[in-house]
Amino acid sequence: MGYAMQQEHDPIVFQRDGVSLTRSQVDAFGEEIEALRQQVMADRGEADARYIRRVVRFQKGCEVAGRGLLFLGFLPPAWLAGTGLLALSKILENMEIGHNVMHGQWDWLGDPNLDSAHYDWDNTCPAEQWKHSHNYMHHTYTNVVGKDRDVGYGIMRMSEHQSWNPAYLFQPIYNWVLALLFEWGVAFHDLEIERVIRGDKSREQYRKERKLILKKVRRQVLKDYVLFPLLAGPFFLFVLSGNFTANILRNLWSYLIIFCGHFTERAEMFTEEEVEDESRGQWYLRQLLGSSNLEGGRLFHILSGNLSHQIEHHLFPDMPSNRYQQVAPKVREIAERYGLHYNSGSLRRQFGSVMRRIHRLALPSRRGAAAVS
Amino acid sequence: MQTIIEPRRGWFGRLGQALTSPFQPEDYLALINPVASAREIRARVTGVHRETGRAVSLTLRPNRLWPGFQAGQHVMLGIDVNGARQWRCFSLSSAPQSGTLTVTVKCHRAGGVTEHLLERARPGDVVTLSEPAGEFLLPARIPDRLLFLTAGSGITPVHSIARYLENTSFDGQVEWLHFDRRYEDVILLESLRELGRHSQLNARVVLGHQAPLPGDEQGRFDAALLAALVPDAADRQVYACGPAGFLDAVSEWHRAEGRAPLLHERFQPLTKNAGNGGQIRFSGSDLTTEAGGGESLLEAAERSGLNPAHGCRMGICHTCRCPVRGSVRDLQTGESRTVDNQLVRLCIHAAEGDVEVAL
Numbered sequence: 001m002g003y004a005m006q007q008e009h010d011p012i013v014f015q016r017d018g019v020s021l022t023r024s025q026v027d028a029f030g031e032e033i034e035a036l037r038q039q040v041m042a043d044r045g046e047a048d049a050r051y052i053r054r055v056v057r058f059q060k061g062c063e064v065a066g067r068g069l070l071f072l073g074f075l076p077p078a079w080l081a082g083t084g085l086l087a088l089s090k091i092l093e094n095m096e097i098g099h100n101v102m103h104g105q106w107d108w109l110g111d112p113n114l115d116s117a118h119y120d121w122d123n124t125c126p127a128e129q130w131k132h133s134h135n136y137m138h139h140t141y142t143n144v145v146g147k148d149r150d151v152g153y154g155i156m157r158m159s160e161h162q163s164w165n166p167a168y169l170f171q172p173i174y175n176w177v178l179a180l181l182f183e184w185g186v187a188f189h190d191l192e193i194e195r196v197i198r199g200d201k202s203r204e205q206y207r208k209e210r211k212l213i214l215k216k217v218r219r220q221v222l223k224d225y226v227l228f229p230l231l232a233g234p235f236f237l238f239v240l241s242g243n244f245t246a247n248i249l250r251n252l253w254s255y256l257i258i259f260c261g262h263f264t265e266r267a268e269m270f271t272e273e274e275v276e277d278e279s280r281g282q283w284y285l286r287q288l289l290g291s292s293n294l295e296g297g298r299l300f301h302i303l304s305g306n307l308s309h310q311i312e313h314h315l316f317p318d319m320p321s322n323r324y325q326q327v328a329p330k331v332r333e334i335a336e337r338y339g340l341h342y343n344s345g346s347l348r349r350q351f352g353s354v355m356r357r358i359h360r361l362a363l364p365s366r367r368g369a370a371a372v373s
Numbered sequence: 374m375q376t377i378i379e380p381r382r383g384w385f386g387r388l389g390q391a392l393t394s395p396f397q398p399e400d401y402l403a404l405i406n407p408v409a410s411a412r413e414i415r416a417r418v419t420g421v422h423r424e425t426g427r428a429v430s431l432t433l434r435p436n437r438l439w440p441g442f443q444a445g446q447h448v449m450l451g452i453d454v455n456g457a458r459q460w461r462c463f464s465l466s467s468a469p470q471s472g473t474l475t476v477t478v479k480c481h482r483a484g485g486v487t488e489h490l491l492e493r494a495r496p497g498d499v500v501t502l503s504e505p506a507g508e509f510l511l512p513a514r515i516p517d518r519l520l521f522l523t524a525g526s527g528i529t530p531v532h533s534i535a536r537y538l539e540n541t542s543f544d545g546q547v548e549w550l551h552f553d554r555r556y557e558d559v560i561l562l563e564s565l566r567e568l569g570r571h572s573q574l575n576a577r578v579v580l581g582h583q584a585p586l587p588g589d590e591q592g593r594f595d596a597a598l599l600a601a602l603v604p605d606a607a608d609r610q611v612y613a614c615g616p617a618g619f620l621d622a623v624s625e626w627h628r629a630e631g632r633a634p635l636l637h638e639r640f641q642p643l644t645k646n647a648g649n650g651g652q653i654r655f656s657g658s659d660l661t662t663e664a665g666g667g668e669s670l671l672e673a674a675e676r677s678g679l680n681p682a683h684g685c686r687m688g689i690c691h692t693c694r695c696p697v698r699g700s701v702r703d704l705q706t707g708e709s710r711t712v713d714n715q716l717v718r719l720c721i722h723a724a725e726g727d728v729e730v731a732l
Contacts, residue, residue, distance in 0.1 A: 049456035060401055108680075110451070110458030112412045113400070120395035127395075219394045227392055 014285060016268065019339045023279075030281025032334050037316050040323050049109055051322045055096055055302070056114075062089035066246070067228060073238025086246035091253050093122045095305025100321045102131055107318075125187040126216040129209065133190040139317050143262060143290035144270045150262065151269065153178070153189045157361045159269040164364040171362045182251035182258075187213050253303070256351060257294070261310035264292040264353040266343050287314035288335055292343035293328070294350055301325060311342065380411050380438060407499045408436045413451075418498040419473060424560040428479040428526070429491050430466070435474060435502060442469050442505035444537035445530045445612075445638070449690055450476060451501035452486055458501065459486045460692070462685035464529035464614075464638075465505065466561060468536035474502075477560050479526040503690070509614070509638040511537070516610045516633070517545035520603060522594070522623055524552040524615030530638055531614055532561050535568050535576075548603045549576040552594055552619065555583040577602070594619060596626045606630075613637040617705075639705060648702040648709065651724035655679060655732045664724045669704060670697070671719035674732055681719060681732050688721035695719055699728035 014021040021029070062085045069082030098121030100106070106114040113119075120127040133149065141147035145161040152158040156175065157168045178185050191209055195201040224243040232239040261267075268289040275286065294300075294308035301308045301324075309324035312331055319327075335342040345353075380399075382390060389398035397411035408415040416439070420432035442448070447464045467475035480487045509530055515538070521531045528551055535549070549569075553559045559578060569576035579590045579598075592598045599606050610633045613623045620637050627635045648666035653673050655661070664673040671693055674681050684692035688705060697717040702709045702725040709725045719730070 044456060046453075046456045049453065057404060060404055064401060064404070108457055109453075113410075118412070122395060216395075219391070222391060223394050227388075231392075 026281040029338050030284045033284045033315055036327055036330055040319055048320050052106055059089050059092040070239045070242040071232050073242055074235055079238055079242055083242040083245045087249035090122055090246055090250040096302055099305050104318045105320045124183050124217050124220050126212050129190050142287055144275050146272050154194055158263050160365045168362050172359050175358050179252055179255040182255040257304045257307050259354045260294055260350040261291055261307055263357055264350050265357050267292045294347050414438045414502040415499055416502055418496055421494050421496055425557055428560040430475055430477045431494055433474045443510050444469050444534040445509040446505040446507040448505045449503035449684055454489050460684035461486045462689045466529040466532045468540055470540045477529050509636055518609045519547045520606055520609035520611045521549035522613040524619040527615030528561055531612055547574045550579055552579045554581045594622050607632050609633055611635040648725050651726040653724050654729045656729050657732050666723055669720050670722050670730055679732050686720045688718050693719040696731040700726040
């Protein structure tokens with residue numbers, strides 16, 4: 001009787017992997033996470049501002065030095081160093097600066113150079129579009145199959161909830177093509193070509209978006225593959241190949257970090273029915289369970305744009321990224337107290353796990369497997 | 374307080390832009406020159422001069438995005454306090470013809486932006502500026518006889534006008550009365566004395582709490598004092614700047630006796646003239662608070678934990694404008710009015726009954 005009463009007033013709203021939480025437990029979990037957020041946000045100050053400006057100065061310095069050295073690219077050490085510095089600059093700019101600035105993490109500074117409304121990044125994907133597909137679609141509907149287009153980017157099968165077709169047999173191969181061309185994948189996946197074909201999206205909207213992307217693509221290509229090589233005169237090919245390599249290195253690195261963030265074996269997927277009428281606490285819970293962290297040193301965290309703290313980033317997308325490292329142990333402690341899995345491991349282990357998922361889901365799921373959730 | 378300013382570029386500049394896309398060449402130049410920017414007017418502090426114990430004059434050298442200004446205008450100064458940029462409005466006190474700008478900052482309250490500047494400003498610092506604004510200007514044809522009436526920090530825009538006149542072919546005559554408590558309180562005193570040596574400008578300090586030196590006067594502004602010091606005051610075009618009480622007295626005199634135009638610049642909201650206050654509901658964040666009659670909607674929002682966009686906090690920059698519904702009182706004029714989702718400057722309006730603010 002007592003149990004039935006409790007059920008009525010405080011129903012179980014979460015049940016996975018042998019953990020069940022009632023509504024009030026989920027609410028309490030949400031409040032603890034929220035309190036953590038408030039605490040850090042109130043503490044933002046001069047040291048944070050100094051940090052991000054230092055990263056920007058360092059990145060701009062790498063860019064100048066890298067491009068400068070590539071003009072001497074006929075000397076192999078200069079080509080290697082120049083390409084390396086340019087790749088480093090692009091990685092820092094895309095990940096620790098651009099991605100985080102566009103999330104509004106630094107809007108509180110009131111600095112138009114680091115303001116989400118005006119910032120555009122060194123990437124073929126236009127900022128406006130990224131803010132829609134990433135900040136809104138991916139961060140709101142994280143790992144909700146059918147809603148979050150980052151689940152397989154419309155070309156890969158990353159969840160049992162996606163129905164299988166024979167094209168997925170090749171995903172272990174084209175996965176690597178995606179990795180190499182990652183920035184292009186990111187730029188063009190927001191066009192949602194499959195939705196245009198199905199008729200869910202107007203051709204006019206599609207053409208508008210395509211125009212915007214192509215404008216950004218033209219500028220990026222002009223800079224890296226025409227103007228800088230031409231400036232080098234006889235050393236055209238050295239600069240061209242250096243810029244190309246730097247872009248590829250950045251693509252591979254961002255692919256690696258991002259895939260480890262949501263597609264490890266234990267990163268959970270959700271259905272649209274599960275997230276109907278979701279409370280704030282349930283949203284926090286989904287962000288925690290849908291993300292996975294990478295362990296490493298301070299430099300590794302910075303190079304990953306602090307997406308090595310994918311869990312913290314998903315709980316607090318507008319918190320300055322330099323603070324994730326400090327809140328991570330507290331998030332972990334809260335998660336473990338509620339019996340929730342805090343998915344964290346080395347890059348090697350987590351990427352191995354992503355590879356297993358890609359290979360496993362290339363094949364049709366065994367009967368009944370899709371019903372597990 | 375963010376207006377994005379685009380620099381004009383020739384073909385060389387456009388090539389630089391293409392090479393640095395999606396950034397700007399200035400983003401890289403900023404590595405060696407911190408005032409370089411393609412987005413904002415930045416200025417380097419080249420001089421810090423203490424005027425009085427509570428006031429400091431900063432000499433600024435702006436980058437090439439600065440459009441120049443007219444004597445009597447003001448500018449918003451952006452300073453990072455604890456990481457976050459704060460904007461405050463200051464009159465430019467230098468002559469527009471000189472290559473540098475001077476603003477004189479008087480500290481009003483502890484812990485504020487002005488105190489931060491007073492204590493921490495050093496040569497070499499970089500600050501951000503808005504474009505200049507303000508209608509406290511000389512007309513195209515400058516009248517022969519002028520009367521400057523200033524009090525406290527109201528001296529600054531008028532100082533700029535005087536310095537401007539000094540460098541033009543002005544051949545009229547100016548009477549300038551500056552009202553303050555004591556000599557120690559007078560900012561730009563040295564410069565005022567220097568200007569007063571010109572035969573065309575008769576500058577006198579009128580003190581309220583100290584015996585004056587020869588040539589200066591004692592007293593507070595009123596019609597009798599003005600008649601005694603400047604017999605033809607009513608026929609002179611008047612430029613008045615200072616605290617609200619002082620400006621009220623000047624306006625009253627001018628209404629009764631003035632025969633030439635009066636221009637005045639008001640700096641502080643009349644927060645002491647309290648109304649009834651009321652209940653404020655912040656509709657976007659579902660918060661409600663009781664506010665006193667002297668508390669601005671902006672202060673009430675901040676007290677409730679909100680962080681609305683704002684700038685000068687004195688009704689000048691319009692950054693804090695926000696739709697409001699209900700009855701509000703203008704803290705500058707003291708007048709109440711009813712609004713229905715019109716844009717209201719939160720910093721100079723208080724609740725007068727129940728109010729809903731779209732924050």
